[in-house]
Amino acid sequence: MKVLVVDDDQTNLFIMAAIVRRLDDADPVTMTSPVKAIDWMRENEPDLVLLDQMMPDMDGIELLRRIRGDARLDEVPVVMVTANTAADVRMRALDLGCSDFLTKPIVVPEVQVRLRNLLALRHGRTLLRDRAALLAAEVERVTAALQRRGEDLVHRLSRAAEYRDPETGAHIERMALYSRLIAEAAGCGDDFAHDLQKAAPMHDIGKIGIPDMILLKPGQLTPEETRVMRRHTTIGHRILADSDIPLLRMAAEIALTHHEKFDGSGYPAGRIGNAIPLCGRIVAIADVFDALTSARPYKRPWTLTEARAFMIEQRGLHFDPALLDAFLSRWDDILSIHSTHADHPAQLCPMGT
Structure with missing residues (x-):
């Protein structure tokens, strides 16, 4: 000394x-x-x-x-x-x-x-x-390791879901990027935006529990088939919920709530407004926008102008107004994501409604 x-x-x-x-x-x-x-x-x-x-x-x-x-x-x-x-x-x-x-x-x-x-x-x-x-460093190390475990597990589950979910890999990537863009534009913070991008691809993980005859049906679903299809939200939540990994808990919320609508007309619970978790409200915008602008064997892709007009029509109905405004405020970035991560023809395959 x-x-x-x-x-x-x-x-x-x-x-x-x-x-x-x-x-x-x-x-x-x-x-x-x-x-x-x-x-x-x-x-x-x-x-x-x-x-x-x-x-x-x-x-x-x-x-x-x-x-x-x-x-x-x-x-x-x-x-x-x-x-x-x-x-x-x-x-x-x-x-x-x-x-x-x-x-x-x-x-x-x-x-x-x-x-x-x-x-x-x-x-x-x-x-x-x-x-x-040393304790602070160890806590930081363990937290980082837990985060890596979560990201790796999410990635593996996403890859597994691709074998059942007929969505294209490019769609998953685009909607994850759109989700991050919305979070950043809304001022949610870097950590939240990063985690949201990693968790968003798990939004439809529950489709692995939907029978092929419904999931892969090329035509319109019957009312009963629609009820079965909608169960993918609660199935996904059950798969991911109650984890000690924060990223999986966020993914569970997204899986459960990304089909809720701001006016309460969505499913599975008919939540209204801010009763829908923030991550679910953001992914709802990203998922719908990309679904509209993506080509599928049973539909043509909407133009970006058509999709933008529809999204604006649904402001305050399907979508959180503030989050939709944040999304549209980054229009140049949206165009860049849409162009850079475009579908290849070989990726397109039939999918359920």
Whole structure:
């Protein structure tokens, strides 16, 4: 441990350095100039400072004030060595954060005990600080690992769903990008927008529980078949819910609520307005817009102008008005996503309603 000793008297420096060396695991750093001591402390952090109260150029009180003005040194013990027993001097030093006093002439055994105790206190505080930093780093590491696990699991489930869900991979990618764009435009924050992009592809994971005769039916579904198809929202929620991974919990909310409508006419629960989770309201916009503008064997793609007009018509009905406005405010980005991630003809396949 480094003990900085500042005294303009070489004899005092020699004595204090000798005392420090007799302590376990302590090395003295001696300086006769308070100014040089300040310069040294800009690059180094001592574990204890011993300073003389009476020095030229800068006295011990001013040096103490400078030390306590540096946030890095706020918890470093500082001991003032003084022959002045005046109460006002000691009160000023204590008010500035002085840890202890040594009165000249010093008594060596007393100095050793006091310094040993202060270094032990410093060592304990350093351990606590380091442990807190280690704990924070470990929490960050585990959180990051949990996030990676969630993203990997979402990716694998999305790949599995592709074998059952006739949506194209490009549709999944586009609607995820649209979802992130909406979140960013609405000021939801980077972390939320990132997680939403990762979770959005899971919106139709529940379709793995829908029979092929309904899921892959090329024509219009009957009312009963429609009821069965709509169960994909609750099936998806059951698959993803109650996870200890936050990303999967978000994906579960999306799966359950992305077919809800702002006016309450959606399914499965007929939620209204802000009763629909934010992630579900965002994905509803992204999913519908991309479905309208995508080519399918049973329909032509709507033009971007047609789709935009329809979305505006549904403002406050199907879609959250504020979120739809945020989406449309990024029209140039929408066009870029639509163009960059276009479907290839080989990707198109029949899908259910």
